[in-house]
Amino acid sequence: MGAMTESKNSELEGELTDPAPAWQRRFRAPRVSLPEWAEEAPDRSLFVSNATGTYELYAWDRASGEQRQVTDRPNGTTDGTLSPDGAWIWWFADTDGDEFGVWMRQPFGGGADEPAVPGLDASYPAGLAIGRDGTLLVGRSTDEDGSTVHLVRPGAGAPVEIYRHRESAGVGDLSYDGSLIAVEHTEHGDAMHSALRVLRSSDASVVAELDDTKGGTEELGLAVLGFAPVDGDSRLLVGHQRRGRWEPMIWDVAAGTETDLRLDLPGDVSAEWYPDGSGLLIVHSFEARSELWRYEIATGALVRVETPAGSVSSATARPDGSVEYLWSSAAEPPVVRSTDGGVVLDPPGPKAPPSVPVEDVWVEGPGGRVHALVQRPAGEGPFPTVFEVHGGPTWHDSDAFASGPAAWVDHGYAVVRVNYRGSTGYGREWTDALKHRVGLIELEDIDAVRAWAVASGLADPSRLVLSGGSWGGYLTLLGIGTQPEAWAVGLAAVPVADYVAAYEDEMEALKALDRTLLGGSPEEVPDRYAASSPLTYVDAVRAPVHISAGVNDPRCPIRQIDNYVDRLKARGAVHEVYRYDAGHGSLVVEERIKQVGLDLAFAAKHLGGGPVES
Known part of the structure; x- marks a missing residue:
């Protein structure tokens, strides 16, 4: 990775003969984002x-090849951007x-850190946009104020609040010339379906609104994908759900x-602009895999951008027309x-x-066909089997390295x-x-796949x-309480x-999401919260349970x-808890690595498996 790691090269080269087991070396192997x-x-x-053992930000001057570490904090840093x-x-x-x-903020070439927006108190972040002329848009969320958006004009000094609401909101984008502001x-x-508002940066007056939650029986979401990268261009790339899936459209906010x-x-389907505004880089996700296309705006032509089979987790079009992308598969590490x-x-x-590839399995569930990804060890089944449940819940597992x-x-x-x-x-x-029967619906689908895994001979029941x-941890605790015989x-x-x-x-934004998922607050719909809470079923838990939790x-x-652990203790249930400072x-x-090792050891202890490598 160049100059930033020259001092560590001898150490890293020594690890080429690292005697640690493969599973630990996968975590330690140096990785980079797009x-x-x-x-x-x-x-x-x-x-x-x-590269240092903690995920941090790094600057890279492509012209000189120089790279350097920007942040260095005990618990790491991943949220950053360039002006x-x-x-x-x-x-x-x-x-x-x-x-x-x-x-x-810190100068690109190095130097002291300084507050980027003096005058704004600490908050949860809710979007950021930096204009070419120095205009700033900062989204914030706090329990006291809800969601706010603040504008800082070049040379104007203090931030000016231009938006406030109790419900979730944040910065979408700032137009190329800095004249227009998009807010989600x-x-x-x-909280699951955003609407869009475009404001003038000069006076925060409303230019246009786009709201697909109105006028129908179903609420549809919208997402800001970015203003056109052209001076004076009022076209905004928008993601919509009007035909039952995410796909892009171009909204000219000035022309309507x-x-x-x-x-x-x-x-x-998602998209971003090519740097000259002539086309769109399309990211197409389907059945746990993804691929790239170029869409020509003038002709409507769609041209495949060749990538290997697997998953593209992020991609960007460069000014020379090339596309850079972060790719992996379940078997092959990211590059x-x-x-x-x-x-x-x-x-x-x-x-x-490397690891082993995934197999696709489709199982009939109570709500339709359920897609699952299966990885098998060497040998003949039935195997001890881990149902690794993804978080989100609005996320999905893919054919990507994990x-x-x-x-x-x-x-x-x-x-x-x-x-x-x-x-x-x-x-x-x-x-x-999953609305209203939160957690219970997901577990119905997991249980359908569990039944298939046992019947097919893959899994030892x-x-x-x-x-x-x-969310996967939530479903785990809910599952061992509502399906105690299964796990x-x-x-x-x-x-x-x-x-x-x-x-x-x-945090306040998650309260809004919970009200959307369950149809109200705990005071308004207490029965739904009770039905969806693992604590309700804690006395039915039979499986030994290991819980890890960040204290912050x-x-x-x-x-x-x-609260949940106290109930386990009170009934003498078999459990272990690991708390860590993060x-x-x-x-x-x-x-x-420590947390995965604890899970492996706990499972081996209670399933009678072989020794766990440390």
């Missing part, structure tokens, strides 16, 4: 890497992973016209590639050992990942299906592990455990986990 580049200085880039001229690196400074803090908001009260692209691609050929950014040191599932396969477990109702990538109806983090072990990381207490303590977590706060997960590699 580099972001400054719009007016494309040779200046910013990326995230774990359009490449002069400044912005990064968000929270406290030990609590996600509550302020924006800082949920003033209608549905909408251009529907109608791309003939199944699944969800930053370019359509020009070759690897864009290759960290030094040992590469992550060190956690690979570790289980190394230890002789089959791994099954289920894209339950609530997952993205299978249409709006599938994503929106006496050695089934339910595991997950965040032999539960492994829950940063979970929702007591839904009412979680609602009381979590603003999403799944520690008090509600302690937020909603850790950015420290050795901490991640």
Whole structure:
């Protein structure tokens, strides 16, 4: 990775003969994110890497090849961006992973950090846009104020509040010339489906509104994908759900016209502008895989951008027309590639050992066909099997490299990942299906796949592990309580455990999401919260359960986990709890390895498995 790691090269080269087991080496292998580049200085880039053992921000001058570490904090830093001229690196400074803090900035070439927006108190971030003329838009969220957007004009001094609402909202984008501001908001009260408002930066007056939640029986979401990168251009690229999936359109906010692209691609479609505004880089996600296309705006032609089979987790079009993208598959570790050929950014040191590919399984569930991804260890089944449940819930597992599932396969477990109702990538109806019976619907789909896994001979029914983090951790605790006969072990990381207490303590934006999912607050719909809370079913839990939790977590706060653990203790249930000094997960590699090692050891202990490598 160049100059930033020259002092570490000998250390990293020594790890080429690292005797540690493969599963640990996957976590330790140096990785990089897709580099972001400054719009007016494309040779200046910013990326995230774990080269020091903690995920931090790095600057890369492509012209000179020089790279340097920008941030260095005990709990890591991943939230950062470049100013359009490449002069400044912005990064968000929270406290030990609590996600509550302020924006800082540092000169691209190095130097002291300074507050980026003096006059704004700490908050949860809700979007950021930096204009070419120095105009700033800063989105904030606090429990006291709800959502606010603040404008800082060049040379004007103090930030000016231009938007405020109790419901979730944030910065969408700032036009190329800085004259227009796009805001995403949920003033209608549905935190899962945003509406859009465009304001003039000169006086914050409203230019245009786009709200697909009105006038129909179903609420549809919109998303800001970015203003056209052309001076004086009022076209805004927008994601919409009007035909039951995510797809892009072009909204000219000044003319009031909408251009529907109608791309003939199944699944969800996102897009970003090519730098000259002549085309769109299309990211097409379908059935747990993704691919890239170029859409020509003038002709409507759609041209495939060749990528290997697997998943593109992020992509960007460069000024020369090439496309850089971060690619991986379940079997092959991630790499930053370019359509020009070759690897864009290759960290030094040992590469992550490969894993095994995934198999696609489709199972008939109570709400329709459920897609699952299966990885098998060597040998003949039935195997002890881990159901690794993704978070979100509006997310999905894909054919992408993941060190956690690979570790289980190394230890002789089959791994099954289920894209339950609530997952993205299978249409709006599938994503929106979990309302009101939250958690219970997802578990119905997981249980259908569990029945298939046992009947097919893949899984040993006496050695089934339910595991997950965040929403996956929540579903784990809910599952071992509502389906106690099905699961032999539960492994829950940063979970929702007591839904009412979680609602009381979590950040305001998540309260809005919970009100959307459950149809109101705990005071308004107490029966729904009770039905969806793992705490309600804690006395039915039979499986030994291991819980890991960040003590600074603003999403799944520690008090509600302690409430659940106290109930386990009171009835003498078999359990272990690991608390660590971070937020909603850790950015420290050795901490991640420790947590996976604890899970592996706990499962082996209670399933009678073989020894766990340490």
